[in-house]
Amino acid sequence: MEETGRERKAAGPPPWAPTKSTVFRSYAAAVVGDRAEAPSARGNGVAARSSNLRAVRKRPIVARLTRDIVQTFEKCNPEFNYVDSLNPKHFLTSPAVPVHNDGLDNANSDLILYVNLELVNKKSDRRYIVEEMLGQGTFGQVAKCWDAETNSYVAVKVIKNQPAFYQQAIMEVSLLSMLNDKFDPDDQHHIVRMLDFFPWKNHLCITFEMLGHNLYELLKKNNLRGLQLQFVRTFSRQILDALIVMKGAGIIHCDLKPENILITPKVNSAAGVKVIDFGSACMEGKTIYSYIQSRYYRSPEVLLGYPYTTAIDMWSFGCIVAELYIGLPLFPGASEYDVLSRMIEIVGGQPPDDLLREAKNTRKFFKHVGSIYPGNEAHDGLCSSYRVLTEDEVEARDSKKPKIGKWYFPRGRLDRLIFAYPWKNLNEGNLPETEKEDCLALVDFLRGLVEFDPNKRWSPLQASYHPFITGEAFTGPYEPFRETPVIPVGRAATVDHNPGGGHWLAAGLSPQGWKH
Numbered sequence: 455m456e457e458t459g460r461e462r463k464a465a466g467p468p469p470w471a472p473t474k475s476t477v478f479r480s481y482a483a484a485v486v487g488d489r490a491e492a493p494s495a496r497g498n499g500v501a502a503r504s505s506n507l508r509a510v511r512k513r514p515i516v517a518r519l520t521r522d523i524v525q526t527f528e529k530c531n532p533e534f535n536y537v538d539s540l541n542p543k544h545f546l547t548s549p550a551v552p553v554h555n556d557g558l559d560n561a562n563s564d565l566i567l568y569v570n571l572e573l574v575n576k577k578s579d580r581r582y583i584v585e586e587m588l589g590q591g592t593f594g595q596v597a598k599c600w601d602a603e604t605n606s607y608v609a610v611k612v613i614k615n616q617p618a619f620y621q622q623a624i625m626e627v628s629l630l631s632m633l634n635d636k637f638d639p640d641d642q643h644h645i646v647r648m649l650d651f652f653p654w655k656n657h658l659c660i661t662f663e664m665l666g667h668n669l670y671e672l673l674k675k676n677n678l679r680g681l682q683l684q685f686v687r688t689f690s691r692q693i694l695d696a697l698i699v700m701k702g703a704g705i706i707h708c709d710l711k712p713e714n715i716l717i718t719p720k721v722n723s724a725a726g727v728k729v730i731d732f733g734s735a736c737m738e739g740k741t742i743y744s745y746i747q748s749r750y751y752r753s754p755e756v757l758l759g760y761p762y763t764t765a766i767d768m769w770s771f772g773c774i775v776a777e778l779y780i781g782l783p784l785f786p787g788a789s790e791y792d793v794l795s796r797m798i799e800i801v802g803g804q805p806p807d808d809l810l811r812e813a814k815n816t817r818k819f820f821k822h823v824g825s826i827y828p829g830n831e832a833h834d835g836l837c838s839s840y841r842v843l844t845e846d847e848v849e850a851r852d853s854k855k856p857k858i859g860k861w862y863f864p865r866g867r868l869d870r871l872i873f874a875y876p877w878k879n880l881n882e883g884n885l886p887e888t889e890k891e892d893c894l895a896l897v898d899f900l901r902g903l904v905e906f907d908p909n910k911r912w913s914p915l916q917a918s919y920h921p922f923i924t925g926e927a928f929t930g931p932y933e934p935f936r937e938t939p940v941i942p943v944g945r946a947a948t949v950d951h952n953p954g955g956g957h958w959l960a961a962g963l964s965p966q967g968w969k970h
């Protein structure tokens with residue numbers, strides 16, 4: 455492998471000289487400190503750096519020890535050979551050991567990111583200066599970067615250098631640019647904005663507007679105690695708004711969870727959220743993968759291997775709404791069997807027989823017990839010819855016990871769980887009248903979302919008229935209006951592989967990868 459800058463040793467600085475890292479750090483600190491203190495007062499990043507240096511030019515001794523320090527060292531020791539790439543780096547990627555891509559990537563094919571690394575869109579010469587790590591996920595890393603052109607922070611997702619991740623990221627770019635440009639041009643529907651995308655050192659980089667904490671982090675900050683109902687309502691309304699747009703476009707998000715809903719910077723002191731991470735998204739009717747959604751938020755039809763639609767996002771949404779209120783995941787199963795068992799226990803009932811008959815994985819979880827299984831009030835009070843397997847039956851079949859997680863809240867049905875929250879006093883009669891009505895509305899709302907039958911589960915538009923969302927008085931179980939099926943606008947058209955009106959090739963990309 456070619457020797458990389460990180461592996462080479464610096465050549466002969468004078469023994470008394472400050473290390474280059476000290477020099478580098480003081481320079482970096484000046485730039486970063488400046489950025490943090492007065493972001494709007496500065497010109498672009500480069501200008502800010504040179505004005506910093508201009509300031510010291512007037513003071514020769516200071517200049518010699520800062521701007522001209524390399525020359526100073528070279529004068530003191532002719533063997534001193536300053537190489538910029540030898541500066542010690544503050545690595546953000548873990549592990550930071552170079553393995554692939556000429557030493558630029560680690561063993562996981564992640565670009566090794568460090569503070570002040572520049573990610574450059576070569577077509578536009580736009581530079582993004584890496585500052586800190588925001589998240590490391592399946593598809594790559596998300597770093598907070600300084601956009602020197604706009605003098606603002608952005609979040610840059612650096613996709614892993616592997617064809618499968620590249621292909622999926624191309625899909626993310628396609629779907630998100632379609633959503634941004636065609637379905638939400640005025641940025642009103644709580645979907646993250648994509649700002650740029652470009653190849654960098656064999657990695658696809660996608661630049662997004664900078665958002666705040668995700669909802670899981672928010673719940674953690676609140677000691678997993680759940681949010682006030684007014685916030686649950688506000689966030690739910692906004693997520694629904696995004697889901698209405700996605701359904702209209704025929705896009706299934708496929709990974710809706712609290713980690714993928716981010717708080718927006720406050721506008722007029724109002725709290726807001728946006729949906730992010732379209733890295734698993736697909737078009738309705740063009741579903742390829744069967745292993746999708748994060749386990750706690752996985753819908754029954756995906757667990758069971760049944761053809762899925764945008765309704766799977768509504769299941770995940772229901773799980774998120776409940777979690778925002780109780781502070782804990784609704785179905786935190788340690789295995790798919792555990793998740794399904796919890797669904798059956800908490801929601802009551804089970805998936806309808808026609809779904810179970812056609813689903814590919816039914817036998818993983820259910821036993822066929824004949825045409826009618828007496829006493830198995832499975833769905834809508836109807837008997838079922840399927841019965842969920844007991845733990846012992848699963849163990850006998852698989853020769854190992856199914857993984858079963860801990861219960862972090864009292865076992866019981868959804869209504870009791872919501873009414874009795876925070877479970878100090880399990881007597882729901884103690885709730886003040888107004889809270890009781892809110893809770894009744896919330897329970898009724900959740901029932902329409904965590905509905906086993908995807909055909910009966912409410913659509914985002916239907917859910918958006920529920921009193922829990924509109925804030926109207928809750929007078930009894932909500933009956934959604936009948937929604938006439940429409941062909942989503944996005945589904946009628948094929949996915950735009952030329953997003954943003956630009957050209958893949960002009961951006962240095964091709965749907966096959968830039969090496970083609």
Ligand SMILES: Nc1ncnc2c1ncn2[C@@H]1O[C@H](COP(=O)(O)OP(=O)(O)OP(=O)(O)O)[C@@H](O)[C@H]1O
Nearest residue numbers: 588589591592593594596609662663664665713731
């Ligand atoms: N626009 C943004 N602003 C601020 N933080 C962000 C932004 N986008 C992503 N993040 C942070 O990075 C994390 C990972 O982002 P994202 O979900 O897009 O990546 P991923 O590789 O698909 O992750 P995962 O595998 O967990 O789904 C998010 O949970 C969030 O904390």
